[in-house]
Amino acid sequence: MVKFLKPNKAVIVLQGRYAGRKAVIVKSFDDGTRERAYGHCLVAGVKKYPSKVIRKDSAKKTAKKSRVKCFIKLVNYQHLMPTRYTLDVDLKDVVTVDALQTKDKKVAACKATKERFEERFKTGKNRWFFTKLRF
Amino acid sequence: MVAAKKTKKTHESINNRLALVMKSGKYTLGYKTVLKSLRTNKGKLIIIANNCPPLRKSEIEYYAMLSKVGVHHYNGNNVDLGTACGKYFRVCCLSIIEPGDSDIIKSLPGDN
Numbered sequence: 001m002v003k004f005l006k007p008n009k010a011v012i013v014l015q016g017r018y019a020g021r022k023a024v025i026v027k028s029f030d031d032g033t034r035e036r037a038y039g040h041c042l043v044a045g046v047k048k049y050p051s052k053v054i055r056k057d058s059a060k061k062t063a064k065k066s067r068v069k070c071f072i073k074l075v076n077y078q079h080l081m082p083t084r085y086t087l088d089v090d091l092k093d094v095v096t097v098d099a100l101q102t103k104d105k106k107v108a109a110c111k112a113t114k115e116r117f118e119e120r121f122k123t124g125k126n127r128w129f130f131t132k133l134r135f
Numbered sequence: 136m137v138a139a140k141k142t143k144k145t146h147e148s149i150n151n152r153l154a155l156v157m158k159s160g161k162y163t164l165g166y167k168t169v170l171k172s173l174r175t176n177k178g179k180l181i182i183i184a185n186n187c188p189p190l191r192k193s194e195i196e197y198y199a200m201l202s203k204v205g206v207h208h209y210n211g212n213n214v215d216l217g218t219a220c221g222k223y224f225r226v227c228c229l230s231i232i233e234p235g236d237s238d239i240i241k242s243l244p245g246d247n
Contacts, residue, residue, distance in 0.1 A: 001176045001178075001179065001202060001203060001204060002176070002201070002202050002203045003176050003202070004201040004202055005174060030175065039174065039175070077174050078170075081194075082198070082201055084200075084201065
């Protein structure tokens with residue numbers, strides 16, 4: 001009876017173009033809204049995972065391989081698989097429902113989350129989140 | 136031998152408790168609603184039949200682990216579980232939302 005679909009929870013998207021991708025819940029709407037009358041949440045996820053970096057790589061190559069491409073989406077709870085992992089990245093100010101209204105706002109929000117994801121990846125924490133799910 | 140006798144008796148008592156929940160409490164039957172009840176934290180106890188597909192069983196157990204809800208593996212298949220609920224259809228998994236007069240939630244999650 002513990003609420004687990006909370007912000008900072010890592011989830012896996014199950015349906016749609018981003019099926020199989022890992023994402024983190026930024027904001028959850030348990031009772032839905034006017035437009036979406038079902039439980040859903042705003043997630044920020046990894047569209048393209050960073051590649052494997054080896055010791056032999058030069059600094060330029062490492063920088064290129066550590067790039068993360070992100071997506072922001074409103075997803076129905078039914079299309080998510082929650083996991084026991086969390087990702088403590090502060091995305092509340094950057095990722096908002098308002099950012100999804102127009103294309104350029106969405107691109108700006110994606111760029112900002114990309115930076116936050118990349119700096120988290122470079123610290124080596126949350127390694128599970130940045131590895132591709134094999135299926 | 137002793138274990139078999141004990142499970143027979145507790146099995147009947149589970150059926151009795153389940154019948155009482157059906158009469159006086161709130162419950163939902165079926166995989167989709169079970170997951171819904173777990174997501175909204177309404178479910179208090181989940182019962183899964185023994186012939187539930189293993190992937191589905193693991194998924195329900197994982198959700199229950201996340202929401203700290205007890206799962207009981209019913210000693211019988213979905214046909215038996217449907218009969219125990221007093222229904223004429225098969226029930227693979229069910230979620231008890233309010234036990235009503237029954238003490239199923241207090242007595243069961245101990246054995247899980």
